[in-house]
């Protein structure tokens with residue numbers, strides 16, 4: 597399973613990359629705004645800065661909503677770096693744009709997926725990734741993990757190559773359950789990745805090992 601970090605914060609991206617476990621980055625317009633990145637030139641530069649940190653897979657989201665504009669914007673994003681994956685919303689023109697990007701060899705991440713039908717459509721258009729949002733479904737009392745399992749099953753039925761990128765991952769159990777289900781990728785904030793390190797028995801065990809070593813090596 598690949599680990600992507602879901603942020604536009606360069607320090608968090610560096611920290612996750614330095615841990616040696618990071619396979620990519622997802623951003624969205626809200627995450628860019630949170631970092632104060634505004635204006636086209638700054639936005640394009642910020643994506644380049646992210647690409648310079650990681651090895652591959654930097655999702656950069658279009659803000660256009662019509663086919664022609666999405667294609668133009670996506671091409672511009674793809675030109676920033678070979679690591680860019682153009683993130684496109686699950687709307688009618690988005691599906692058409694994904695089909696066009698696929699024909700041009702531009703990788704895509706179809707975002708805002710909330711049911712299996714949308715995931716089927718995105719895959720038919722040739723999306724490289726689909727992003728079902730677990731946490732936002734949980735927020736409205738629908739089980740986001742059930743959707744991940746359903747899409748993984750459907751893609752497996754037909755040998756579909758589109759990768760299931762579990763998004764809106766809010767905590768460690770989301771991530772672990774996604775691994776059990778067989779999601780290809782999870783994207784989550786830094787604290788969820790570093791949260792995987794933690795267990796109180798690890799801490800107390802290490803403390804005891806070091807104390808015992810110190811006693812015998814005075």
Ligand code: E4P
Nearest residue numbers: 602622623624731732763764
């Ligand atoms: C997906 O790529 C989105 O950026 C993200 O996972 C949304 O997460 P949120 O629901 O916590 O905002």
